Amino acid sequence: MNNRLHILLVLPGVLLVAALLASPLFFLFLDTIPNLEHPFSLYQSFLEKGFHRKIIIRTIRVALITTMICVILAYPCAFFIARYAGRFKAVLIVIAVFPLLLSPVVRSFAWMAILGKNGFLNDLLQFLRIIEEPLQMLYTEVAVIIGLTYLFMPLMILPLVGVIENIEEDLLDSAKSLGANDSSVFLKIILPLSASGLLVGSILVFTGSLTAYTTPRLLGGDQAMTLSTLIYQNAMTLFEWDAASVIAIIMIVSTILVMKIFGSLATRINPDV
Amino acid sequence: MKKVFVLILLIMLTIGGMVSAKEKLVISTWGYNGDLLKKYVYAPFEEKYDVEIVLETGNNAARLNKLKLRKGKGTDLIYLASSYTMDAIEAGLIEKIDRSNLPNISQIYQLARAPFGNDYGPAYTVMRVGIIYDTAQISEPITSWNDLWRSDLTRKISVPNITTTAGPTIVLTAGRHVNVDAFQQPDLAFKSLKKMKTNVLKTYNRSSNLANMFAQGEISVGVALNFVMGRVKKAVPSAVWVDPAEGSYASINTINVVKGTPKKELAEKFINHVLSEKIQLDIALVKVDSPVNVNVKLSLEQAEGLTYGKDLIAGFQNVDWGSVNSRKKEWINNWNEIFSN
Numbered sequence: 001m002n003n004r005l006h007i008l009l010v011l012p013g014v015l016l017v018a019a020l021l022a023s024p025l026f027f028l029f030l031d032t033i034p035n036l037e038h039p040f041s042l043y044q045s046f047l048e049k050g051f052h053r054k055i056i057i058r059t060i061r062v063a064l065i066t067t068m069i070c071v072i073l074a075y076p077c078a079f080f081i082a083r084y085a086g087r088f089k090a091v092l093i094v095i096a097v098f099p100l101l102l103s104p105v106v107r108s109f110a111w112m113a114i115l116g117k118n119g120f121l122n123d124l125l126q127f128l129r130i131i132e133e134p135l136q137m138l139y140t141e142v143a144v145i146i147g148l149t150y151l152f153m154p155l156m157i158l159p160l161v162g163v164i165e166n167i168e169e170d171l172l173d174s175a176k177s178l179g180a181n182d183s184s185v186f187l188k189i190i191l192p193l194s195a196s197g198l199l200v201g202s203i204l205v206f207t208g209s210l211t212a213y214t215t216p217r218l219l220g221g222d223q224a225m226t227l228s229t230l231i232y233q234n235a236m237t238l239f240e241w242d243a244a245s246v247i248a249i250i251m252i253v254s255t256i257l258v259m260k261i262f263g264s265l266a267t268r269i270n271p272d273v
Numbered sequence: 274m275k276k277v278f279v280l281i282l283l284i285m286l287t288i289g290g291m292v293s294a295k296e297k298l299v300i301s302t303w304g305y306n307g308d309l310l311k312k313y314v315y316a317p318f319e320e321k322y323d324v325e326i327v328l329e330t331g332n333n334a335a336r337l338n339k340l341k342l343r344k345g346k347g348t349d350l351i352y353l354a355s356s357y358t359m360d361a362i363e364a365g366l367i368e369k370i371d372r373s374n375l376p377n378i379s380q381i382y383q384l385a386r387a388p389f390g391n392d393y394g395p396a397y398t399v400m401r402v403g404i405i406y407d408t409a410q411i412s413e414p415i416t417s418w419n420d421l422w423r424s425d426l427t428r429k430i431s432v433p434n435i436t437t438t439a440g441p442t443i444v445l446t447a448g449r450h451v452n453v454d455a456f457q458q459p460d461l462a463f464k465s466l467k468k469m470k471t472n473v474l475k476t477y478n479r480s481s482n483l484a485n486m487f488a489q490g491e492i493s494v495g496v497a498l499n500f501v502m503g504r505v506k507k508a509v510p511s512a513v514w515v516d517p518a519e520g521s522y523a524s525i526n527t528i529n530v531v532k533g534t535p536k537k538e539l540a541e542k543f544i545n546h547v548l549s550e551k552i553q554l555d556i557a558l559v560k561v562d563s564p565v566n567v568n569v570k571l572s573l574e575q576a577e578g579l580t581y582g583k584d585l586i587a588g589f590q591n592v593d594w595g596s597v598n599s600r601k602k603e604w605i606n607n608w609n610e611i612f613s614n
Contacts, residue, residue, distance in 0.1 A: 049606075051614045109485075116489035136428070138491060139475045218482075221475045222612035233609075236334040237436040238602055239341065239360075 025252075031245040042246050052230075059226040060254055062141060062216075063209035066148040070156040070205045071198065073149070078160030078197075079190075093161065097154045104151070104214035111147050111219055112138060139221035147215040152208045156201035163197030164190070192270035199266040199273060203259050210255060227251050295325045298539055301340065301531075302352040304330035306561045313555040318546050324539065333357040333438070340366055340531065349534040350543060352397075354438040358389055358527045359598040367393055368530040374541040377548035377566070382586055385565040388525055389594075396525035397547045398562035400498045401580050401589060402439045403521040409511035410493035418446045418517045421496070426472045430494040431486050434476040435608040439498050441597045442522040444604055445590075446496075449519065456596045463607045470611055484508050498524055503560070503578050516585070523589035526562075557581070 033039045046052055081092045099107060114120045115137040122134040137143055167190060175185045213228040220226070227247050235244040266273045302310075307330070315326045329336065333354050340348060345366045353361060361367050369392040372378060378386055378395055385396035406415045413425065421430060433439040447469060448455030448462035455462035474492050477483045480501040486492045488508035495505070499521075505512045528547060530540040546552060553566040563580040564571070571581055580586070597604075 049610075051610050054614060112485065112489060116491060118488075118490040134490070136474075138489070217478070222473075223614070225609070225613040233436060233605070236338060238605060239338060240602075 028245050028248055031242055032249055034242070042242055043250075046243065046246050046250075055225055055227060055230055056250065056254070058141070058224070059210060059228075059251075060258070062144055062148070062224075062226065063206050064258075066145050066152065066209040067202050067206045069145065069149045070153050071202065074153055074156035074160055074201065075198075077153075078157045078164055081157070082161045082164035093158070096157045099150055100154050104212075105218070107151060108147055108215055108218035111143065111150070115143055115146070115219075138219065139224070141220065141224050143219040144216050144224050144226075147219045148209045148212055151212070151215060152205040155204040155208060159197040159200040159204075160194060161197075163194045167193045195266045195270040195273045198269075199262055202262050206258055206262070207255055210251060295323065296536070296539070297325045297327050298350065298536060298543060299327045299329060299348050300350045300352070300543070301329040301331075301336045301348045303332065309556070309559050309561050313559065313561075314547060314552055317552070318543055321546070322539065322542060334436075337361055337366075345531045345533050348531045349536050349540045350528060351531055352526060352528050355388065355525050355527070355592070355594045356438065356441065356597055356601075358393070358529065359594045361529065362389055362393060363598065366532055368532045368534065368537060370394055370530055370541060370544070371537075374538065375545045375548070377545045377550075380550065380568055381548055381565040382567060382583075384523060384586065384589070384591065385525060388527060394527050394529035394544060395548065396527050396565060397544075397553075398526050399565055399580050399586065400500060400524045400526075400563060401516070401521035401585075402433075402442045402496065402498055402524055404494065404515040404517060405487075405497055405502055405505050405512055406494040406515065407487065407509050407512050409509075415494065415515055416518055418519055419450055421446070421472060421494070422450060422469055423472070426494055428472065428474045429492055430469075430472045430496070431475055431477050431483055431492045432469075432473055432496045433483075433498075434478050435605050437478055438524055439496065439522070440476075440608075441604065442524075442592060443496060444608070445522070445592065456593070456600065459600070459603070459607065463611060466608075467611050473612070476612055480504065487512060499563075499578070499580055516588075520588050520590045523586070523591050 032042050034041055038044075077096065081089055081096070085092050112119070116122070117134040117136070117138070119138075121137065122131070125131045126134065171189055171193075172185055175189055180188065211228055212226070213232065216224055216226045217229055227250065231244045231247045231251075234240045234247065263273075307328070315328075318324070319326055329339070329348060331339070334357070336351065337353065337357050337360060340351065340361070341364055351361065351367075358367075372391065375395070381395060382399065385399060387393070388396050404415055404418075404421075408414075410429070411426070413423075420426070421432075432443045435441060435444070444455050444459075444462055444466060447466035448458070450469075451461055451465040453461045475486065477486070477495075480497065481504070483492075483495050483497055483501055484504040484507075487495065487505050495501075497505075499514065502512075502514045528544050530537055530544070534540060548566060550566050550568045553562075553564040554569045554571075556562050557564045557569060557571060557579060558575060560578055567583070571579070576582070
């Protein structure tokens with residue numbers, strides 16, 4: 001087949017993707033440009049406000065902390081599932097994916113019942129006499145991070161299981177036979193070889209946390225307002241679609257920047273990623 | 274044989290088409306209490322005028338947004354809360370009504386007759402914004418809007434978010450607390466609101482959120498529309514409703530004809546039907562909406578949880594929704610700076 005035929009075969013797919021994926025983004029961006037004289041005036045006026053900057057920083061902070069916690073908690077889970085679960089692997093994967101099968105509203109209400117002043121956790125801590133008065137856990141940033149970690153943990157576990165189970169046992173045995181201890185085997189072999197899974201999981205968790213709407217809205221207080229709740233307010237209450245588009249573009253740019261950072265970190269761990 | 278079969282099929286399709294060709298009236302409204310509204314409001318109208326009512330449901334913002342994007346096409350009537358009604362009128366989405374087609378308007382409270390001027394639709398129900406508090410948690414009774422600033426209520430209160438129907442009344446209350454008109458001196462009103470913030474654990478967007486916060490013991494005081502009381506009382510039996518000494522704020526819901534509808538006359542008949550004594554009584558008895566028709570008579574038990582009675586309604590503080598709407602963006606920004614900072 002010649003090149004022209006190749007192009008002709010690929011063209012319909014490319015045009016479809018362009019129409020359905022790229023063009024909405026293009027028009028979204030176009031909405032944020034009021035005129036060619038001051039093309040970024042909407043961005044400027046949005047970023048001028050201190051509390052808008054605070055919301056951007058808070059949203060990125062919550063997403064980053066959630067991603068880090070997911071990495072720390074998901075890695076041992078994925079390692080166990082991939083290496084030691086044996087015939088229970090399928091069952092454990094279903095259990096790990098379970099949070100994704102529930103509606104975000106149900107999940108958040110469950111956490112409200114756990115973290116509330118009359119909730120399970122406060123009752124337990126009071127019963128154990130660790131605290132005297134119930135703690136204010138609900139409607140804080142911590143509650144949002146807990147809710148998001150629970151929600152997005154499966155997105156970290158699944159890619160990690162995939163890469164860890166592909167690490168050949170022989171490699172680990174060879175390293176050990178050459179005198180490497182367990183921590184060296186982990187740092188020099190397992191971690192670099194699972195870097196691609198870490199990268200994919202981190203991007204999925206970060207993007208999900210950055211754009212989450214229901215969990216921050218239900219578990220967070222007013223001071224846990226995030227960019228997605230701000231988009232909703234601008235679009236649905238003020239009917240200011242230009243401002244909502246500006247926030248959406250800021251979210252997209254932030255995601256791309258953080259993905260780049262994650263990518264370069266993963267390359268440091270394993271240059272082949 | 275084949276030809277006979279095709280003929281029968283064609284006849285059946287034609288009859289089917291004729292059956293479904295009933296005139297349709299598309300109404301944009303809220304999704305809750307659908308079954309009761311169908312039974313007591315929509316079905317009698319469908320029967321009387323031989324029409325089919327089609328509902329478009331959602332919250333105020335989502336429905337109004339949809340209407341704006343479609344430039345009003347495809348919808349004949351719209352139910353909205355006060356502030357959103359003003360928004361719809363300003364967006365040019367509301368048709369002027371012919372009051373001579375709405376004789377039942379003469380039977381409703383003055384405040385419901387023409388809340389946005391004689392050209393636009395009436396209010397079909399009235400609610401009030403007041404205070405709910407848990408008597409088991411708060412020992413000193415709450416009787417006034419000023420009590421929301423009391424030092425013993427730190428982080429015990431929830432107020433409606435500025436973007437909800439009752440939200441702007443909090444700004445008006447904050448102004449009143451320091452004896453200023455929030456429309457004239459918004460800076461002082463928001464300064465006063467900032468002082469109240471220390472008492473506010475969280476603002477809420479849905480009445481179910483408020484009921485949940487009471488149930489979980491997160492809050493002991495809430496500012497709310499009266500229809501929320503039933504839910505809160507179910508969760509916290511020691512909760513009581515307070516109409517503050519200065520007067521509760523009135524909140525109305527309206528029905529309007531959508532601009533450009535080819536069924537204006539039928540839509541007006543529907544509004545008249547909703548305002549009729551029978552429909553207003555039926556819907557009040559099942560506690561869906563408080564009546565505005567003055568001829569509706571309810572016993573004390575029947576009126577529980579509703580906004581009912583000439584004296585009560587006469588004591589309301591009315592909200593100038595036109596002024597609220599013109600300041601909406603500025604107020605939301607100020608509110609966000611206080612509560613989200």
